[in-house]
Amino acid sequence: MLLTSLGGIAQSAYAEGNISIAQQFGIGYLILDVVRDQHLIEKQGKEEGLDIKVEWRTLSGATAINEALLSGALDVASAGVPPMLTVWDRTRGRQNVKAIASLGSMPNYLLSNNPAVKNIKDLSQKDRIAVPAAGVGFQSRTLQIETAKLYGAGDFKRFDALSVSLPHPDANAALIAGGTEITSHFSSPPFQYQALEHPAVHKILSSYDVLGGPGTFNVLYTTQKYHDENPKTYRAFYAALAEASRIIQADKAAAARTYIRTENSKLPLALIEKIVKDPEIDFTISPERTFIYAEKLHELGVLKNKADSWKDYFFPEAWTHPGS
Template sequence: MIIKRPTLTLLAAASVLLSLGVHAEGKISIAQQFGIGYLILDVVRDQNLIEKHGKEQGLDIKVEWNSISGATAMNESLLAGALDVVSAGVPPMLTLWDRTKGKQNVKAIASLGSMPNYLLTNNPDVKTLKDFSEKDRIAVPAAGVGFQSRTLQIETAKQFGDANYKKFDDISISLAHPDATAALIAGGSEINAHFSSPPFQYQELLNPKVHKVLSSYDILGGPATFNVLYTTEKFHDENPKTYKAFYDALAEAEKIIKADKPAAAQAYIRVEQSKLPLALVEKIVQDPEIDFTIVPQRTYIYAEKLQALGVLKNKAGSWKDYFFEEAHGGDGS
């Protein structure tokens, strides 16, 4: 069974959250999307780690948690001042870094882990990317701009040439992962493919009519960061204690997950109010392909490829150009 949380659309995020204004030191508003890719945040929330580390900074931090589907809504809400910290795939973060360079100077805070995203289909005739036609429809959270679409564009450029990197944008449809999962499993709708993510891809593959076409790891050459957290230079610079408490909370959450993965799986179910079987969540959390780490991996591939395709105007010298300095101590890439 698939559980859906209330989703804020772009307009809702702008109108409802904007009234909160820009927070002062000791307050932080955070938004996340759906799926186990946000387990680090779930553990932070479950264990009240921001509040814990805030007290170490002499702060009683007020934390606001929001759920938003899609990178576009995330980015616009951040720029509008409706949110302090947002989360999305590496490409949407890079888009905002590029767009705000010299202005709001948005940068990444930390990785939320490395995990593969699978392009799945229930169309038996589709075995490779080249088998997709104008009759197919690929569901993604943010068509053309999100993690899945940008990853697909990189592979499309590799197979069909840089000039055709948007070849599959016309058959891509924006749909939240829970809804896309339900559509692919049920069949019979125009949605017959889904560039998915954990835990949804595991649910979908339980259906014998669904099969994997490719993995994001195939495209990127190995384990790579899926989601990142990011914020503006203003929030980073004007809230040093709150920022440190948040970063320390993320680091502790990583340690908690790696020390006791079954307990982390239980935290996911509690926070997400998930109806998934605990055994399935434990299987996902313990999947050797997945690494819940705040250290970025292979993010520079996106920066390099998307700049070469003309998606990004600014060329990053290294991954450290678009991550705040607190993340620079790790062995990132």
């Protein structure tokens, strides 16, 4: 997937029949890959009487994604639950950013190539943890919540000083190769599966351990303005996401082929099929355990606003599905 410049496209935002969408790297965005591959937004748009023009972007890291959304250079952003909650918190009463849908529940693994590191308590000043957005992304916030459990709320940023911002593909390559400052990587599918095929790499923590079970990894989100001013486009987009989820569930082998094709991935098809069929992974648009992040990050002072339920930070269209 090509990385397209964000410059000069702000004029397309908030125009009914236009939608610009940013995704990041990894199989956590398979629902979007299927939507794109099968032109489902355009298909659903015709049901609404619209010819929808779709623009796709690929970016790495929640910070860049959120800046693009708030500047008007994007209509729809995608990132982990904590970055979405951060921008929801900071835009209340202004842009009023909220989530559209989940992109699926899947674990993220904290991996290490340091044999001395068996769990996060073993991490030392000699270790560096690669994450897409140090201190603020899904992986960092998940680690902060776990750190608060172990060391107390006052020390929840203990491992921020060891964290380095690096896109998943680069971090994965560094972890597998060894010999760099990167000794750990808070990874995501498919990268964690690829890394674990190497004997020097082992898992020290899963995001599911932190959440107490399966939980949403990535979500899609937008501003109140885009939601309200583009009702037909928004409905078509939401319907396309729901359709893509059903397509994946119906034929996971075909979905794996779609990922390889859409992402121009060099990974073996057998590996991608294994990931898509992993019982830990569910490509559902229903949010799962997102409220744990909202609750814990408010307790830690990361979020100023307290959510009473997951529905506070999701647009109403998502309420028709189960959620948490």
